[in-house]
Amino acid sequence: MNLRDAFSGVRNRLVRRTPAASRSTRRPRIEFLARATAACTAVSRGLAILPAILFLSVTAAQTKKDAPPVKQPAGDIRVPLGLLPIQWPADNPYSPEKVELGKLLYFDRRLSADGTVSCASCHHPRFAFTDGQPVSTGIKGQKGGRSAPTVINRAYSLAQFWDGRAATLEAQAIGPMANPIEMGNTHEAIVAKLRSIPGYRARFKQVFGSEDFTIDHAAKAIATFERTVLSGNAPYDRYKAGDKRALTPEQVRGMDIYFNKAKCDQCHEGINFTTNSYHNLGVGTDKPDPDVGRYAVSKNPADWGAFKTPTLREIARTGPYMHDGSLKTLEEVVDYYDKGGIPNKNLDEKMKPLKLTAEEKKALVAFLNALSGEGWREEEPKSFPE
Ligand code: HEC
Ligand code: HEC
Secondary structure (H helix, E strand, O other): OOHHHHHHHHHHHHHHOOOOOOHHHHHHHHHHHHHHOOOOHHHHHOOOOHHHHHHOOHHHHHOOOOOOOOOOOOOOOOOOOOOOOOOOOOOOOOOHHHHHHHHHHHHOHHHOOOOOOOHHHHOEHHHOOEOOOOOOEOHHHOEOOOOOOOOOOHHHOOOEOOOOOEOOHHHHHHHHHHOOOOOOOOHHHHHHHHHOOHHHHHHHHHHHOOOOOOHHHHHHHHHHHHOOOOOEOOHHHHHHOOOOOOOOHHHHHHHHHHHHHOOHHHOOOOOOOOOOOEEOOOOOOOOOOOOOEOHHHHOOHHHOOEEEOOOOOOHHHOOOEOOOOOEOOHHHHHHHHHOOOOOOOOOOOOOOOOOOOHHHHHHHHHHHHHHOOEOOOOOOOOOOOO
C-alpha cells in the first residue's frame, strides 16, 4: 500500500473541513500526517504545504534538513500487513537486546513498591494489553479513575494517555512507576533495586554501554519493547490487499456503514484507526464531577470532557470501553453512537443520532471484529534476571 492511497482519505477530509471545525482537532490531524510521511516536521508548521507533502515520497520527506532521517538499523522488525514501518526515535534507536530488556522490565513486578504490580498487571497480553476491567487496580488494591488503554500499536501514537499528557512512550513509562496508586515506587528506589541485580546490570551494560543507568534508560528499554507490540494483518487488511474473501458479506456491509452512513472515520481513520485527536462524546458527563479530560492539559475550554480518540485495532478484545470503562460491549458502544452520545455543554458537533437499523448495528459490530489481527501475542517471560 503506498502512502498516497493510505492517506487520501485524510486529504479529502481536510479539503472538506468546515471553518467551524474545532481547533483542538486540527493540530493532531496534521501531526498524524507528519508522522505518516516519515516525521516531516515541516508539515506541522502550516496547512499551506500540505497538498505538496502528500505527493512527496518518503525518501524526499526524509532528506529535509529539519527532519533527520530515522535510520532503520539492520534487523529492524517487520511490521504486519496494513501498518507502516516504525519510526524509531533518533535518541532511542531499535536493537533486539533493548527490546528483550524492555520486555523483562515490563513484566517485572519488582519495579513496584511492594513487588506486586508490573506494567503487565494493567496491560496484559491475555487481554490484548489491557486489564479487561472498567478501571485499573494498582498496589494495595487501589483503584484509579480511568480504564487502562491497550499498549498495542502505541508506536503510531502522537501522545500518550487518554488526555495526551505524555508526549512520548519514554515519558509515559516513568509515570506509573511513581504513581502512588499504580506501582507506588520512587525512581531512585527502582534504579537502586535494578542496580542491585547483577543480571540487570549486565543487560543494561550490553544495551546502553554502562552500568550507571538511570530511570530514563529503563524507560527507553520499555518504550522500545512497546513499539514492537503491534496489530495488523487483520481480515480488514487482507481484504484491502485484495483478498475479497477475508471479510464476510456482513462485515463488508458493516465497513460501508463505518465509512459512509456512520462516518466513524471522521475520528477513527488511517492505518491505526485514529486521528489522534481529542473529542467530547459525552461519556461520563452525566455523572457528578465528570472527568475534564484534555482540558486539564490544554486549559482550553473547547477541550472540556474531550479524550483522545483510541485505536480500534484489536477492539473486540479490549473491552470494557471508553476512558471510564463504562460501556461493556461493542453493541453498547454502537448503541451509544447511534443515540448521538450524551448531550452536555461541550458535545462534539460530529456526534449526531445515526438512525441505524438493528441489522446495520449488527453489521457494524461484525466489521469491528474484523480489526483483530496479529503481531502482539507476547508470552510472559519465564524467568527474570537475578
Ligand atoms: C495500576 C494499573 C497500571 C499500571 C501498573 C500501569 N498502567 Fe499504564 N495505564 C493505566 C491506565 C489507567 C492508563 C490510562 C491513564 C490515563 O489516561 O490517565 C494507562 C496508560 C498507559 C499508556 C498510554 C496508552 C494510550 O493509549 O495513551 C501506556 C503506553 C501505558 N499505560 C504503559 C504502561 C507501562 C509501560 C507501565 C509500566 C511502567 C504501565 N503502563 C503501568 C494503568 C496502568
Ligand atoms: C467525534 C469523533 C469520533 C467519532 C465520529 C467516532 N468516535 Fe469512537 N471514539 C472517539 C473518542 C474520543 C473515543 C474515546 C471517548 C471517551 O472515552 O470519552 C472513542 C471511543 C471509541 C470506542 C472505545 C475504544 C476503547 O478502547 O475504549 C469504540 C469501540 C469506538 N469509539 C468506535 C466508534 C465507532 C464504531 C464509530 C462510528 C459509529 C465511532 N467510534 C465514531 C472519537 C470518535
